[in-house]
Amino acid sequence: MYLDLLFFLNLVVHYFLLLFTAKLFHRKVGFGRLLAGAALGVPAVLLVIFPHPTWLTVVVILAAPLLMILFALRPLRPMETFYCWGVFFLASFTVAGALTAILNFDLPRRLFNFPSGLFLIAGTCILIYLLFGLLRPLFEDKKWQRLWRAELLVAWQGKEKTVPALLDTGNRLRDPFSGFPVIVIDYRSLEGLLPPQVYSCLAKEGAEPWSALEQLADPALARSFTLIPCRGIARRSEILLGFKPDGVAFLEGGRSRPIGTQVFLGLTRHGFGPAAEYRALLPPDLLRAG
Numbered sequence: 001m002y003l004d005l006l007f008f009l010n011l012v013v014h015y016f017l018l019l020f021t022a023k024l025f026h027r028k029v030g031f032g033r034l035l036a037g038a039a040l041g042v043p044a045v046l047l048v049i050f051p052h053p054t055w056l057t058v059v060v061i062l063a064a065p066l067l068m069i070l071f072a073l074r075p076l077r078p079m080e081t082f083y084c085w086g087v088f089f090l091a092s093f094t095v096a097g098a099l100t101a102i103l104n105f106d107l108p109r110r111l112f113n114f115p116s117g118l119f120l121i122a123g124t125c126i127l128i129y130l131l132f133g134l135l136r137p138l139f140e141d142k143k144w145q146r147l148w149r150a151e152l153l154v155a156w157q158g159k160e161k162t163v164p165a166l167l168d169t170g171n172r173l174r175d176p177f178s179g180f181p182v183i184v185i186d187y188r189s190l191e192g193l194l195p196p197q198v199y200s201c202l203a204k205e206g207a208e209p210w211s212a213l214e215q216l217a218d219p220a221l222a223r224s225f226t227l228i229p230c231r232g233i234a235r236r237s238e239i240l241l242g243f244k245p246d247g248v249a250f251l252e253g254g255r256s257r258p259i260g261t262q263v264f265l266g267l268t269r270h271g272f273g274p275a276a277e278y279r280a281l282l283p284p285d286l287l288r289a290g
Helices: 003-024 031-040 042-048 054-072 078-102 106-111 116-139 196-203 211-215 219-223 285-289
Strands: 149-156 159-167 182-186 225-231 237-243 247-252 255-258 264-268 280-282
Touching: 003 031, 003 042, 003 054, 003 078, 003 116, 031 042, 031 054, 042 054, 054 078, 078 116, 149 280, 159 182, 182 225, 182 237, 196 211, 225 264
Parallel strands: 159 280, 182 264
Antiparallel strands: 149 159, 149 247, 182 280, 225 237, 237 264, 247 255
């Protein structure tokens, strides 16, 4: 009788769980793909109305989230898949625990029936997601993020700087002319490596990032910079001042592992938040190149 509402509820809950997982792992996924991924888990509702063995229930409970994650958050490496799968279940337990706590009160318990109970569950999901948004800065330096942290050694113009970085699987930015992947990096982390005119210009709010290039005495140095169109958080478009370093390497256990020179650095002025322990976002292509 209420099968359509049950399908809708599962779609909303699955969408929330996928969104929570994507946000926690810094993956930028569109609404359509998340919704399609959530829809892949909806047919599991049919287990409610058809007789089935217990083992089938277990298989569906384990396999459906995996299928949704692989579709919605692709591409994923095997270890990333495992962690996303675990977070999906963690979010599921959080929703279930929150509902259990809410239903200890008399009024929510009276509302918990079809169809009002569906909206109670959907509202709980939304509230948990909003709470996660408020607490997100506290997650930035936790164990999940450390799995993707790295130290970068950037060399340019005879100088070197060490920069803490984070792998961002949503970073698909490329230089429009060469097609090389772009490391988005906080310009402040390159103080002493960038020409003083360029650094001072980036520090001035409102100044166009490329205006300092006219002040460089060496035309060859000015030509080593490029402009990289970028669309970031909240679909905000901007132009990043970029350049091709002489070399970039991962630092591991006191040793450096070069990742090649086919990469650009895109200088951002916005930073990554006060709680972030990284100053650069690595595109996943660099891991394969390294």
